[in-house]
Amino acid sequence: MVFSRMKKRVAIDMDEVMADPYEKLIRLYEEEYGIPIDQSKLPGHYLQDIVHPDHRSSIRRYLFAKDFFEDLVVMPNSQEVMREMHEHYEIFIVTAAMEFPDSLGPKYRWLERYFPFIHWSHYVFCGDKSIVQADFLVDDHAKNLVNFSGEPLLFSSPHNAYETRFTRLNNWQEVAQYFLSDV
Amino acid sequence: MVFSRMKKRVAIDMDEVMADPYEKLIRLYEEEYGIPIDQSKLPGHYLQDIVHPDHRSSIRRYLFAKDFFEDLVVMPNSQEVMREMHEHYEIFIVTAAMEFPDSLGPKYRWLERYFPFIHWSHYVFCGDKSIVQADFLVDDHAKNLVNFSGEPLLFSSPHNAYETRFTRLNNWQEVAQYFLSDV
Numbered sequence: 001m002v003f004s005r006m007k008k009r010v011a012i013d014m015d016e017v018m019a020d021p022y023e024k025l026i027r028l029y030e031e032e033y034g035i036p037i038d039q040s041k042l043p044g045h046y047l048q049d050i051v052h053p054d055h056r057s058s059i060r061r062y063l064f065a066k067d068f069f070e071d072l073v074v075m076p077n078s079q080e081v082m083r084e085m086h087e088h089y090e091i092f093i094v095t096a097a098m099e100f101p102d103s104l105g106p107k108y109r110w111l112e113r114y115f116p117f118i119h120w121s122h123y124v125f126c127g128d129k130s131i132v133q134a135d136f137l138v139d140d141h142a143k144n145l146v147n148f149s150g151e152p153l154l155f156s157s158p159h160n161a162y163e164t165r166f167t168r169l170n171n172w173q174e175v176a177q178y179f180l181s182d183v
Numbered sequence: 184m185v186f187s188r189m190k191k192r193v194a195i196d197m198d199e200v201m202a203d204p205y206e207k208l209i210r211l212y213e214e215e216y217g218i219p220i221d222q223s224k225l226p227g228h229y230l231q232d233i234v235h236p237d238h239r240s241s242i243r244r245y246l247f248a249k250d251f252f253e254d255l256v257v258m259p260n261s262q263e264v265m266r267e268m269h270e271h272y273e274i275f276i277v278t279a280a281m282e283f284p285d286s287l288g289p290k291y292r293w294l295e296r297y298f299p300f301i302h303w304s305h306y307v308f309c310g311d312k313s314i315v316q317a318d319f320l321v322d323d324h325a326k327n328l329v330n331f332s333g334e335p336l337l338f339s340s341p342h343n344a345y346e347t348r349f350t351r352l353n354n355w356q357e358v359a360q361y362f363l364s365d366v
Contacts, residue, residue: 011314092314098303104287120281121311127304131194131275133316133332147314 007090010179011124011134012082013144014095014107018115019072021063022047028062043161063100070106074114078170084176086117086183088101093118094132096144097125138175142166150164153178190273193362194307195265195319197278198288198329199340203257204246206231211245212238226344246283250303251350253289257297260355267359269300271366276301277315279327280308325349336361 015021025047026037034056041050048059055126062068085091093111097103104125111123124132130138137148138155142163146154154166155175169175198204210231216238224233231242245251268274276294280286281306287308294306307315312322313330320331321338325346328335337349338358352358 009314092311095315097308098291098306101288101291101303104291104308105284108281108284108287118309120284121309122310123281123310124314125280125306125308127302127306128275131192131277131315131317133314148219153355 007088008136009092009134009150010085010089010138011092011094011129011132011142011150013137013139014097014111015069015072016140017138017155018075018082018093019069019110020075022063022158023073024068024071025059025062028106029058039158042158044159046159062134064102066102067106069100069103069110069149072110075172077176079114081172081176082115083117083181087158089153089179090122091118092098092122092124092132092134094124094126094129094134094137094139096127096129098127136179138169140141191270191319192275192317192333193268193272193319193321194275194277194312194315194333196320196322196324196338197254197276197280197294198252198255199258199323200321200338201258201265202252202275202293203258204251204255206256207251207254208242208245212241215241215259221324221339225340225341229342242261247285247345249285250289252283252286252293255293258355262297264355264359264363265298266300268362272362273305273318274301275305275307277307277309277312277317277320277322279312281310319362321352 019065030036031052048056082091095106095107129144135150136153137145137150138153139145140155140157140160142160145154152159152166153162154168156168156170169178207289212234213219231239265274278290280290312327318333319336320328320333321336321345322328323338323340328337328349335349335350337343337346339351339353354362
């Protein structure tokens with residue numbers, strides 16, 4: 001199997017990298033409470049940290065709903081960039097899906113729908129991502145990057161705004177720049 | 184996270200190692216066709232290779248049924264041995280679940296039911312297992328073992344009867360002997 005390993009492996013996280021859960025969480029919250037979320041407070045925080053303390057459990061309730069992950073908005077430019085990366089790298093989608101057991105089916109269908117060029121053999125639904133062996137990991141969570149044995153790359157998300165330990169990629173244009181400039 | 188890596192990591196395959204799909208496949212086949220399967224023909228073959236060619240697609244149909252993986256029989260001694268291994272090793276369950284998208288929910292529930300001492304953060308549902316980084320991999324499929332970077336261990340299953348490239352563990356007593364003799 002030497003041939004298949006000639007391409008470098010890139011593991012890519014799903015939520016907040018390929019899929020946008022914030023957009024849906026904010027929409028559901030504003031629909032339920034009629035209170036606009038002050039997004040200027042988001043940097044360095046999770047959504048549940050900036051809503052009224054009595055409403056925190058609602059964010060969790062939205063996330064655990066059966067269909068939450070079924071129809072998340074695709075992150076801008078992620079499809080085009082990944083399609084091109086797929087030509088030059090071996091791409092694995094690595095998502096901590098186990099935290100939300102009901103997300104397994106929805107995540108599978110979402111990937112098939114929006115990223116049909118990635119074969120299901122390259123989906124990884126896991127919990128602890130330190131099990132993953134790849135050359136690069138693009139992820140918004142520092143906890144997933146600290147124990148990674150390859151090159152860790154932090155994809156910007158509001159909650160990681162003040163994280164400084166990793167090379168940061170702010171959006172998919174920057175992902176393209178990082179991976180596709182020299183190919 | 185040095186502490187958590189002091190225990191060696193063992194990745195363990197699910198089907199034909201922890202769970203017994205053969206028992207159910209054979210039962211469903213014999214129920215449908217009323218023809219007993221000649222299990223003496225199994226060594227070196229998959230079930231679909233030894234049934235009447237006209238019936239091959241039925242095996243596939245059973246495997247792809249929504250509830251197939253929900254109620255598989257637990258492999259003898261796997262619970263006791265894994266419970267003890269769990270004290271001395273970091274155990275990950277690594278299953279090529281993506282081939283059967285409907286198996287994701289059933290497999291999750293099956294693991295929770297029969298192996299509650301393994302936390303969901305240590306479930307890995309994937310396709311291509313070469314993404315897995317661990318010290319040992321116990322698996323019945325040579326194709327999963329050939330590219331593994333740690334110590335590959337072949338768990339005996341009828342189809343791998345003539346496979347000679349790996350250290351073979353015939354059953355869970357032998358798994359216990361391998362992993363628990365020196366701890």
